[in-house]
Amino acid sequence: MAVAELTSPAASFAHNYNNANRLRSSQLYAPSSSCLSSDHFRSRYRSTVLPRITCSVNQVQNSAPVQVEAPKDKAECYGVFCLTYDLKAEEETKTWKKLINIAVSGAAGMISNHLLFKLASGEVFGPDQPIALRLLGSERSIQALEGVAMELEDSLFPLLREVNIGIDAYEVFQDAEWALLIGAKPRGPGIERADLLDINGQIFAEQGKALNAVASPNVKVMVVGNPCNTNALICLKNAPKIPAKNFHALTRLDENRAKCQLALKAGVFYDKVSNVTIWGNHSTTQVPDFLNAKIDGMPVKEVIKDDKWLEHEFTEKVQKRGGALIQKWGRSSAASTAVSIVDAIKSLVTPTPEGDWFSSGVYTSGNPYGIAEDIVFSMPCRSKGDGDYELVKEIQFDDYLRSRIAKTEAELLAEKRCVAHLTGEGIAYCDLPEDTMLPGEM
Amino acid sequence: MAVAELTSPAASFAHNYNNANRLRSSQLYAPSSSCLSSDHFRSRYRSTVLPRITCSVNQVQNSAPVQVEAPKDKAECYGVFCLTYDLKAEEETKTWKKLINIAVSGAAGMISNHLLFKLASGEVFGPDQPIALRLLGSERSIQALEGVAMELEDSLFPLLREVNIGIDAYEVFQDAEWALLIGAKPRGPGIERADLLDINGQIFAEQGKALNAVASPNVKVMVVGNPCNTNALICLKNAPKIPAKNFHALTRLDENRAKCQLALKAGVFYDKVSNVTIWGNHSTTQVPDFLNAKIDGMPVKEVIKDDKWLEHEFTEKVQKRGGALIQKWGRSSAASTAVSIVDAIKSLVTPTPEGDWFSSGVYTSGNPYGIAEDIVFSMPCRSKGDGDYELVKEIQFDDYLRSRIAKTEAELLAEKRCVAHLTGEGIAYCDLPEDTMLPGEM
Numbered sequence: 001m002a003v004a005e006l007t008s009p010a011a012s013f014a015h016n017y018n019n020a021n022r023l024r025s026s027q028l029y030a031p032s033s034s035c036l037s038s039d040h041f042r043s044r045y046r047s048t049v050l051p052r053i054t055c056s057v058n059q060v061q062n063s064a065p066v067q068v069e070a071p072k073d074k075a076e077c078y079g080v081f082c083l084t085y086d087l088k089a090e091e092e093t094k095t096w097k098k099l100i101n102i103a104v105s106g107a108a109g110m111i112s113n114h115l116l117f118k119l120a121s122g123e124v125f126g127p128d129q130p131i132a133l134r135l136l137g138s139e140r141s142i143q144a145l146e147g148v149a150m151e152l153e154d155s156l157f158p159l160l161r162e163v164n165i166g167i168d169a170y171e172v173f174q175d176a177e178w179a180l181l182i183g184a185k186p187r188g189p190g191i192e193r194a195d196l197l198d199i200n201g202q203i204f205a206e207q208g209k210a211l212n213a214v215a216s217p218n219v220k221v222m223v224v225g226n227p228c229n230t231n232a233l234i235c236l237k238n239a240p241k242i243p244a245k246n247f248h249a250l251t252r253l254d255e256n257r258a259k260c261q262l263a264l265k266a267g268v269f270y271d272k273v274s275n276v277t278i279w280g281n282h283s284t285t286q287v288p289d290f291l292n293a294k295i296d297g298m299p300v301k302e303v304i305k306d307d308k309w310l311e312h313e314f315t316e317k318v319q320k321r322g323g324a325l326i327q328k329w330g331r332s333s334a335a336s337t338a339v340s341i342v343d344a345i346k347s348l349v350t351p352t353p354e355g356d357w358f359s360s361g362v363y364t365s366g367n368p369y370g371i372a373e374d375i376v377f378s379m380p381c382r383s384k385g386d387g388d389y390e391l392v393k394e395i396q397f398d399d400y401l402r403s404r405i406a407k408t409e410a411e412l413l414a415e416k417r418c419v420a421h422l423t424g425e426g427i428a429y430c431d432l433p434e435d436t437m438l439p440g441e442m
Numbered sequence: 443m444a445v446a447e448l449t450s451p452a453a454s455f456a457h458n459y460n461n462a463n464r465l466r467s468s469q470l471y472a473p474s475s476s477c478l479s480s481d482h483f484r485s486r487y488r489s490t491v492l493p494r495i496t497c498s499v500n501q502v503q504n505s506a507p508v509q510v511e512a513p514k515d516k517a518e519c520y521g522v523f524c525l526t527y528d529l530k531a532e533e534e535t536k537t538w539k540k541l542i543n544i545a546v547s548g549a550a551g552m553i554s555n556h557l558l559f560k561l562a563s564g565e566v567f568g569p570d571q572p573i574a575l576r577l578l579g580s581e582r583s584i585q586a587l588e589g590v591a592m593e594l595e596d597s598l599f600p601l602l603r604e605v606n607i608g609i610d611a612y613e614v615f616q617d618a619e620w621a622l623l624i625g626a627k628p629r630g631p632g633i634e635r636a637d638l639l640d641i642n643g644q645i646f647a648e649q650g651k652a653l654n655a656v657a658s659p660n661v662k663v664m665v666v667g668n669p670c671n672t673n674a675l676i677c678l679k680n681a682p683k684i685p686a687k688n689f690h691a692l693t694r695l696d697e698n699r700a701k702c703q704l705a706l707k708a709g710v711f712y713d714k715v716s717n718v719t720i721w722g723n724h725s726t727t728q729v730p731d732f733l734n735a736k737i738d739g740m741p742v743k744e745v746i747k748d749d750k751w752l753e754h755e756f757t758e759k760v761q762k763r764g765g766a767l768i769q770k771w772g773r774s775s776a777a778s779t780a781v782s783i784v785d786a787i788k789s790l791v792t793p794t795p796e797g798d799w800f801s802s803g804v805y806t807s808g809n810p811y812g813i814a815e816d817i818v819f820s821m822p823c824r825s826k827g828d829g830d831y832e833l834v835k836e837i838q839f840d841d842y843l844r845s846r847i848a849k850t851e852a853e854l855l856a857e858k859r860c861v862a863h864l865t866g867e868g869i870a871y872c873d874l875p876e877d878t879m880l881p882g883e884m
Binding site for chain 2: 079080083113114117118121123143144146147148150151152153154155156157158161253256257259260263264267268269270271321324325328329330333335336338339340343
């Protein structure tokens with residue numbers, strides 16, 4: 001059975017619907033093989049270096065009368081998710097929303113291993129939102145990615161209706177309405193931030209092009225792989241068809257950590273802390289803002305009357321958290337990073353509580369704070385819950401906050417010069433003064 | 443400020459309530475140190491071998507006028523969770539249920555690393571159920587456990603109100619209303635099932651005694667550490683004050699995997715598969731029941747007309763899943779195991795859908811199927827959602843199912859003889875015929 005290539009979520013829905021009806025007309029059916037055969041894989045990707053993928057798990061010695069071929073979708077569907085289904089005909093799913101496609105890069109990594117199960121459980125997009133996961137791995141990780149897909153199968157999440165895995169962003173990002181870009185090369189020994197900007201920048205330039213070519217034109221993009229601000233800038237510069245406003249660099253874990261440290265210092269539970277902004281770069285120049293933050297509705301400076309702590313120790317505590325965690329736990333903070341990605345998405349798909357805001361690294365052009373245009377800078381945002389956001393206007397500044405914002409702004413402008421060759425703005429010139437990677441960051 | 447030791451959840455609530463009021467009467471307060479100091483730890487546990495625990499993260503150089511001592515609770519509270527709070531006074535939490543204590547052993551392991559964040563997010567017990575996590579680690583894992591607690595802090599879960607960590611079950615299990623016993627010694631090379639029964643049996647005998655002594659008298663106990671059926675039996679025999687009915691051995695991952703394999707074979711989405719029972723031991727003698735299972739409301743045998751597959755390949759596919767996953771993913775199935783623990787708990791705290799059931803390893807005495815009394819055997823259960831369950835009566839048996847049930851029953855009776863020294867029933871006599879550990883199981 002040949003299946004037409006999909007071009008939009010609506011087409012995808014129709015595809016599944018029609019296909020299900022066709023299948024139902026036969027009495028008994030079964031997939032010829034539910035897993036990815038080595039030959040199938042090689043021919044899809046025209047790769048000669050891909051290792052042999054064994055098929056011991058799902059290979060069905062089929063004696064059923066009707067054989068169904070694996071659908072010829074853009075990326076490889078996996079196992080039980082290759083089976084068609086019929087959302088419309090299911091009485092209990094009539095109140096469900098239209099299926100959305102969520103692409104995730106670095107899908108075989110530890111952050112994704114937490115995040116994917118949260119997405120599939122309905123925790124992020126709600127109990128009435130069926131989802132399709134489109135998972136991008138690498139040749140090295142494709143077997144692990146199959147393992148992830150198997151665990152997603154075994155979890156029986158009712159809302160998870162499709163899982164596709166692949167190693168080509170142009171296939172995996174097809175029709176994506178959300179792109180969560182987690183995969184990046186980790187910083188090995190001796191690799192400086194400038195090197196990493198170039199290595200990972202190339203990945204994000206390529207993924208920007210792929211999003212531009214095949215994703216939904218209003219795709220929301222969340223960049224987690226570091227250096228995430230400048231990666232997000234590179235990505236958006238390579239995706240001119242997608243509004244620059246749709247790109248986010250994740251600074252939510254920093255915000256969450258800042259809230260926790262303020263709570264600890266003030267001796268209150270963390271749910272009393274609000275209006276915390278992380279300004280600028282996701283690096284050691286970042287500025288956790290205590291001037292505008294509130295505890296129990298009161299300005300932080302009226303509750304924590306310890307300027308020395310606020311001006312010196314607070315920022316350090318937020319920034320050293322990742323390194324301290326690695327020391328304790330032996331690995332980087334995958335679980336809480338995944339939670340912060342969930343928080344960041346939820347902040348865009350649910351209305352922001354009255355009077356509060358959230359931090360996200362977003363495009364600066366047109367910002368009301370006088371921050372340089374045309375970079376990705378973490379700033380305070382508010383959302384109506386429609387996936388979009390606006391910058392918060394009622395923000396106070398003092399000399400201390402201004403001077404620290406200027407420093408992180410200068411760093412991001414320097415990073416931008418470093419990657420000019422990747423943003424289409426000429427020849428790169430790299431003069432980063434120091435290593436500002438956050439401790440414990442990959 | 444000295445704080446009285448807690449003896450019940452109600453007392454705990456009052457403690458927090460009163461303490462919060464006391465704290466509020468002072469203008470400014472902060473914990474003297476939010477993390478566990480090495481000296482403090484040593485004196486609590488009277489241990490000389492505990493490694494030095496560094497305190498670089500949360501140690502506050504405090505200049506606040508009022509110092510608050512770390513509460514002298516039964517287990518060590520962690521960081522921000524040592525801070526008091528006032529549920530009653532919070533307008534928005536007035537509709538919340540009473541806080542429940544959830545104890546988790548093996549809390550620094552990978553399964554727990556998924557499970558704890560699901561518990562804390564409200565996914566398991568609901569959005570109106572505040573929880574306290576009481577985490578049991580070992581001397582070897584206590585630092586990692588601090589790392590887990592730090593990530594829980596940074597996740598800002600509103601429902602997570604207390605986190606205690608410790609290495610003594612008699613402290614950590616205090617007032618537990620749920621005990622999720624995940625920790626067990628993994629099976630190293632050359633260790634047979636009989637050896638593992640003895641090694642882990644001793645752990646579960648001790649934890650049974652601890653639950654008996656300090657947990658809530660109606661605590662629900664879910665045993666995940668293997669060999670889980672006999673571990674659960676040992677645990678319940680050492681906890682005579684707790685109803686034997688309250689002990690469960692986890693076979694839900696097997697049930698989920700069986701559902702997925704039936705869906706794959708029938709070519710339907712997994713939400714069409716119901717009434718799947720796993721009978722017996724969580725080992726290779728387990729019996730995934732296709733006689734009573736249904737696909738789209740029809741008996742499986744009417745949909746999958748392939749007896750050879752059902753009688754031979756189906757069980758093998760379910761059992762080999764864990765091993766296949768390790769091959770692909772390089773580690774055991776932590777994420778989907780955590781999902782199945784969530785499913786198992788939810789099956790007890792939400793009413794079972796009309797006509798369906800779920801599998802759990804439970805105490806056999808009084809069972810309607812003629813299975814030997816006084817063992818822990820996976821059987822079909824139904825719940826009203828009150829934490830309790832009843833066995834399903836309308837079950838069909840045929841000779842094939844009876845003979846396979848007899849085999850897994852014989853194995854569990856043999857395992858019981860192996861651990862007689864741990865259940866208080868005399869001298870152990872171990873004649874396990876073969877190694878029946880599931881592939882890929884720890």
